Amino acid sequence: MLHDEVVARIRDQLIEGRIAPGARIPERELCQTLDISRTPLREALKVLAAEGHVVLLPNRGARAAKLTLADVRDLFEVSAALESAGGELACQRITDAELAFIAARHAEMEAHYTARDMRAYYACNRAIHEAIMRASGNAVLIGIYESVSARIRRARYVAPMTEPHWRSALQEHAAMLNALERRDGPMLAMILKTHLRHKGSEVERAGFATL
Amino acid sequence: MLHDEVVARIRDQLIEGRIAPGARIPERELCQTLDISRTPLREALKVLAAEGHVVLLPNRGARAAKLTLADVRDLFEVSAALESAGGELACQRITDAELAFIAARHAEMEAHYTARDMRAYYACNRAIHEAIMRASGNAVLIGIYESVSARIRRARYVAPMTEPHWRSALQEHAAMLNALERRDGPMLAMILKTHLRHKGSEVERAGFATL
DNA sequence: ATAACCAATTTTGAATGCAATTTTGCTATT
DNA sequence: AATAGCAAAATTGCATTCAAAATTGGTTAT
Missing domain, CATH: 1.20.120.530 (GntR ligand-binding domain-like)
Known part of the structure; x- marks a missing residue:
């Protein structure tokens, strides 16, 4: 699977609310679902964080952004x-x-x-x-x-x-x-x-x- | 060095033209300059690509975006x-x-x-x-x-x-x-x-x- | 001399392994 | 019973490693 496709897939899950706002993003689980390893997943999460769909807390993982x-x-x-x-x-x-x-x-x-x-x-x-x-x-x-x-x-x-x-x-x-x-x-x-x-x-x- | 700092440092080099527009980004060299390994560097490049500062060609590396x-x-x-x-x-x-x-x-x-x-x-x-x-x-x-x-x-x-x-x-x-x-x-x-x-x-x- | 092809080297993309930090669950104490 | 402290487990972040792809250089044939 291409990098951009990974990003798009996760973004869709976030937009459609399949990953609840504020929810921790289970890195391990997503790896299995998308059948990729942690490295490309983490790259995708960094991109999604730059786009504002995800919040990255240092040493504490990624969370789906919550709209205030x-x-x-x-x-x-x-x-x-x-x-x-x-x-x-x-x-x-x-x-x-x-x-x-x-x-x-x-x-x-x-x-x-x-x-x-x-x-x-x-x-x-x-x-x-x-x-x-x-x-x-x-x-x-x-x-x-x-x-x-x-x-x-x-x-x-x-x-x-x-x-x-x-x-x-x-x-x-x-x-x-x-x-x-x-x-x-x-x-x-x-x-x-x-x-x-x-x-x-x-x-x-x-x-x-x-x- | 923090992830955001890596992104910011490379972005500055791109904005100030220290990395010429259209130039291939020497992954290896940047790793040594910033004293980090390829994994965090590649994460930063993906983010910079999302921001439009870098163009990523599949299997052919990263290039500094050229403004038309x-x-x-x-x-x-x-x-x-x-x-x-x-x-x-x-x-x-x-x-x-x-x-x-x-x-x-x-x-x-x-x-x-x-x-x-x-x-x-x-x-x-x-x-x-x-x-x-x-x-x-x-x-x-x-x-x-x-x-x-x-x-x-x-x-x-x-x-x-x-x-x-x-x-x-x-x-x-x-x-x-x-x-x-x-x-x-x-x-x-x-x-x-x-x-x-x-x-x-x-x-x-x-x-x-x-x- | 030029162009095409092939092997060797380099570079990319991804998986794994390891140290460090955080979280979790248990125990002991008040 | 509730809380504080601590050890075990899990998770994060990064370095390293490995396979696949692309680039490079050289050789040969036209």
Whole structure:
């Protein structure tokens, strides 16, 4: 198994909560599960620590990072900054094909809203946000966005949207698509910032304590 | 030596260009220099690869990352996004003490400009930008900013400012301080964005090809 | 003379082994 | 019964070792 694959596998376990936040990471056990020895596992843990998914205590092993309320606030603030910048750049650089892709996902998303299929809705929602970031054409920005998104994802799992928030989120998305089509960068940046602030406060309110 | 210290030491060598961009990293030699064995060194290289300072080629070793023109453009765009967001948050959260510290550094910086001491000027400049980011109170933002700044730093070394650009940079800094004092977040964000765009295009123009 | 191929050397990637630190469980004392 | 102290066990961190892959140098054939 390749190094990056080991990192990705463990990261997935952390994001999906299969390794509980704050839990000690059983080095021995993971070695058996992944069928690798301690050396490559420890290399992976060091990388995950640099990414913020894991906390390393000297001589006391690795623990799955625990998101505090402050962390969630910080992550959403950063995400807002990254996405608004990405949106602004996307308006300068997006191709018609990319725009069509986003419009298609948006249409799907509206259907999922009507059908009250929240899981499918989330998938479209995420695809749209990622597509906008890709359209920014900025590899560094995309990389950091993915890293921050991964850390946020766990927090979002435990925060199902309320109906009124869901409706207004959809309206914000419609406005986003409109701004993108008009290549109105500052407008899209503003909408995304607001959109992310709403998402953030929703997550912070809705039983985030359970993490 | 602690793991983080190993990472920091190698990172410094990369940033300062003591290990040339694109150069193969002599694993053996570094082991002797740092007086550690290959295991901790390799762990450090993996972390530095995750940070973007090093490129790892499977079965073919590590190389110091080489900044392309696209990388520099990307990094400055991201830095602009991070700093403008940081500035906006700082306006909400900055303390009088932090503001006084920045004002003092700004005064020093003007003196260094008058004395045409570019090295001292740069030190103040960096202290101010870092102080603004710290005042944002967002640990995640600060961490990402430091990482991006580190990658940018090498590019800046080779781009000495021209006199007219220096003068206008100083004016922008004066405007920044003014916006901070008035806690005018949107204004500070705008100035920082412009300031970073100027810095970026200056670096991109000025003999960046030498990297 | 150049290019292709093959062997020798070097280098990478991973497993194992060993010393040091921490944690755990037991005993003894209050 | 509860706590402090101590010894045993486990775990961490690093050095060493070993197999696999890549690079290097030399030789041969065109």
